[in-house]
Amino acid sequence: xxxxxxxxxxxxxxxxxxxxxxxxxxxxxxxxxxxxxxxxxxxxxxxxxxxxxxxxxxxxxxxxxxxxxxxxxxxxxxxxxxxxxxxxxxxxxxxxxxxxxxxxxxxxxxxxxxxxxxxxxxxxxxxxxxxxxxxxxxxxxxxxxxxxxxxxxxxxxxxxxxxxxxxxxxxxxxxxxxxxxxxxxxxxxxxxxxxxxxxxxxxxxxxxxxxxxxxxxxxxxxxxxxxxxxxxxxxxxxxxxxxxxxxxxxxxxxxxxxxxxxxxxxxxxxxxxxxxxxxxxxxxxxxxxxxxxxxxxxxxxxxxxxxxxxxxxxxxxxxxxxxxxxxxxxxxxxxxxxxxxxxxxxxxxxxxxxxxxxxxx
Amino acid sequence: xxxxxxxxxxxxxxxxxxxxxxxxxxxxxxxxxxxxxxxxxxxxxxxxxxxxxxxxxxxxxxxxxxxxxxxxxxxxxxxxxxxxxxxxxxxxxxxxxxxxxxxxxxxxxxxxxxxxxxxxxxxxxxxxxxxxxxxxxxxxxxxxxxxxxxxxxxxxxxxxxxxxxxxxxxxxxxxxxxxxxxxxxxxxxxxxxxxxxxxxxxxxxxxxxxxxxxxxxxxxxxxxxxxxxxxxxxxxxxxxxxxxxxxxxxxxxxxxxxxxxxxxxxxxxxxxxxxxxxxxxxxxxxxxxxxxxxxx
Numbered sequence: 001x002x003x004x005x006x007x008x009x010x011x012x013x014x015x016x017x018x019x020x021x022x023x024x025x026x027x028x029x030x031x032x033x034x035x036x037x038x039x040x041x042x043x044x045x046x047x048x049x050x051x052x053x054x055x056x057x058x059x060x061x062x063x064x065x066x067x068x069x070x071x072x073x074x075x076x077x078x079x080x081x082x083x084x085x086x087x088x089x090x091x092x093x094x095x096x097x098x099x100x101x102x103x104x105x106x107x108x109x110x111x112x113x114x115x116x117x118x119x120x121x122x123x124x125x126x127x128x129x130x131x132x133x134x135x136x137x138x139x140x141x142x143x144x145x146x147x148x149x150x151x152x153x154x155x156x157x158x159x160x161x162x163x164x165x166x167x168x169x170x171x172x173x174x175x176x177x178x179x180x181x182x183x184x185x186x187x188x189x190x191x192x193x194x195x196x197x198x199x200x201x202x203x204x205x206x207x208x209x210x211x212x213x214x215x216x217x218x219x220x221x222x223x224x225x226x227x228x229x230x231x232x233x234x235x236x237x238x239x240x241x242x243x244x245x246x247x248x249x250x251x252x253x254x255x256x257x258x259x260x261x262x263x264x265x266x267x268x269x270x271x272x273x274x275x276x277x278x279x280x281x282x283x284x285x286x287x288x289x290x291x292x293x294x295x296x297x298x299x300x301x302x303x304x305x306x307x308x309x310x311x312x313x314x315x316x317x318x319x320x321x322x323x324x325x326x327x328x329x330x331x332x333x334x335x336x337x338x339x340x341x342x343x344x345x346x347x348x349x350x351x352x353x354x355x356x357x358x359x360x361x
Numbered sequence: 362x363x364x365x366x367x368x369x370x371x372x373x374x375x376x377x378x379x380x381x382x383x384x385x386x387x388x389x390x391x392x393x394x395x396x397x398x399x400x401x402x403x404x405x406x407x408x409x410x411x412x413x414x415x416x417x418x419x420x421x422x423x424x425x426x427x428x429x430x431x432x433x434x435x436x437x438x439x440x441x442x443x444x445x446x447x448x449x450x451x452x453x454x455x456x457x458x459x460x461x462x463x464x465x466x467x468x469x470x471x472x473x474x475x476x477x478x479x480x481x482x483x484x485x486x487x488x489x490x491x492x493x494x495x496x497x498x499x500x501x502x503x504x505x506x507x508x509x510x511x512x513x514x515x516x517x518x519x520x521x522x523x524x525x526x527x528x529x530x531x532x533x534x535x536x537x538x539x540x541x542x543x544x545x546x547x548x549x550x551x552x553x554x555x556x557x558x559x560x561x562x563x564x565x566x567x568x569x570x571x572x573x574x575x576x577x578x579x580x581x582x583x584x585x586x587x588x589x590x591x592x593x594x595x596x597x598x599x600x601x602x603x604x605x606x607x608x609x610x611x612x613x614x615x616x617x618x619x620x621x622x623x624x625x626x627x628x629x630x631x632x633x634x635x636x637x638x639x640x641x642x643x644x645x646x647x648x649x650x651x652x653x654x655x656x657x
Contacts, residue, residue: 057454059454059457059458061461137635137638137639138635138638138639140639141638141642142453143453143454143457144398144453144457145593145638145642147398147400147457148398148586148589148593148634148638149634149635149638151586152586152631152634152635153631153635155583155586155627155628155631156628156631156632156635159624159625159627159628159631160625160628162624163622163624163625283582284465287461287465290458290461291458291462294458322473323469325465325468325469326465326466326469326470328465329462329463329464329465329466329469330462330466332458332459332461332462332465333444333459333462333463333466336455336458336459336462337444337448337459340451340452340455
């Protein structure tokens with residue numbers, strides 16, 4: 001995408017964000033902002049996966065795993081009490097670096113936890129590291145093997161979170177504290193990621209801001225040399241290799257990047273929701289992310305963003321009711337059968353042109 | 362570990378292993394004729410069990426199972442005709458996503474029809490506590506049913522593929538689809554047939570295992586992953602090796618219970634899958650030269 005057009009689109013997205021806020025404020029439906037915030041975080045996962053699937057041509061049915069690694073680690077580190085281990089060398093080291101926060105739990109007992117910022121950095125970098133370690137062997141595989149390997153990875157992550165008492169087993173982790181992103185500055189109050197009603201508007205802007213930043217970064221990536229390399233890789237890996245592109249490295253970088261996106265979304269959404277449960281790591285979630293990318297159009301990042309946020313929002317509002325998963329399964333099949341390039345690739349433009357008399361055809 | 366306990370684990374392993382082998386053969390049949398891995402294979406197993414349980418109200422056990430197998434075969438054929446048959450040389454990514462979508466639809470339909478409750482067929486002979494002793498080892502008669510049913514299915518498939526005209530046509534289709542087409546074989550019908558066949562054996566496996574492992578709407582997914590592990594372990598498309606690989610995985614799983622907590626049991630099969638994929642993706646019995654010629 002050319003630079004001016006890209007900037008115009010991003011500016012439009014900013015306007016849409018403000019517009020959504022004003023629309024809900026004007027119609028008295030500000031409770032929609034909660035789901036819009038959550039949808040933006042899921043959108044972040046989907047656009048990351050979109051670059052991996054659409055541009056690098058690698059399927060991953062395990063991205064809920066990375067989301068869960070981010071969310072669960074952030075949740076566990078900021079809620080699990082380190083007080084009994086205060087004298088352990090590791091805990092003392094963390095404390096001297098200023099990464100620990102002391103507090104009190106609801107019964108007044110001393111509570112020592114990792115600060116949200118440190119937990120976030122730890123969680124995201126661990127997810128990136130896992131993606132790096134897993135990615136080296138996994139990305140050598142293709143097609144069915146790659147699909148099954150990533151599905152297997154996602155399932156292992158799910159099983160581990162479900163079976164570990166440290167991660168709360170089937171209950172997950174609750175009462176995750178708020179995440180103070182920025183301290184109070186001048187006339188502005190502190191920027192906090194939390195689910196409290198008083199922070200609703202603030203959190204909406206934080207989530208959409210993160211989404212816009214993430215989108216800008218990916219658009220730059222696609223437009224760069226790396227992006228061209230990725231596209232050549234999608235059409236023919238052999239040809240790309242022959243043209244001197246380090247295909248293995250390219251694929252790995254995008255895989256790690258998309259894992260980092262998923263993990264960051266996991267961290268922020270966990271702080272926003274105040275908790276996380278094992279269903280966030282389930283295979284069905286991973287399949288849903290793949291479905292959203294497919295619906296948006298594999299090589300159409302804007303389509304992926306619109307469909308990802310839009311459909312997730314509808315799903316969170318409960319529009320599909322008990323048939324939530326059926327809807328996503330049906331969408332998946334329908335898109336792949338009829339418009340494998342994504343729903344927005346339908347020739348809407350040509351239809352529109354035919355409708356407008358005198359338009360250049 | 363005493364000898365008795367060892368044998369007990371061994372039999373448990375062989376029982377589960379034969380089921381995995383059947384699921385793996387279901388994968389292989391479809392893979393051979395189409396080059397597709399059918400991610401909905403586990404759902405066929407679940408459907409077989411569920412339909413048989415529902416029919417049991419109206420029919421005696423044997424007929425209920427036979428009807429369940431036939432209905433599942435019809436569903437398999439229907440799926441192929443609706444979603445696969447008319448696609449012109451679809452990409453692998455597209456096929457993966459479509460079969461995943463099918464598996465979701467089947468699973469969710471099962472959830473809406475049968476609910477979340479865990480069901481099972483009654484024991485074919487005796488009940489939960491009926492056992493007979495082999496030396497000092499206690500074996501449930503259902504275990505014998507599972508092993509015999511699996512062995513009969515494998516023998517039947519082997520005769521079918523070797524000696525019947527249709528079986529030979531399917532093998533021709535597997536070896537080279539274009540050449541088979543030029544010889545006047547209707548390859549599209551062969552693909553439909555392969556879906557029916559793999560749905561049928563999946564359903565039968567689902568019926569015989571139901572009294573031991575129970576049937577739930579979502580029991581297909583983990584079976585599919587394990588069946589795929591076995592299919593890869595034996596080398597994709599190689600059904601005889603799948604039997605050996607299935608029993609191997611079953612035994613590894615059974616013995617792993619004595620080392621790691623049960624909650625991690627599924628993770629072990631998947632860890633083996635990942636390991637095999639990384640180290641020897643053509644399977645422990647496959648040859649790397651042959652694997653290079655296949656397209657994944």
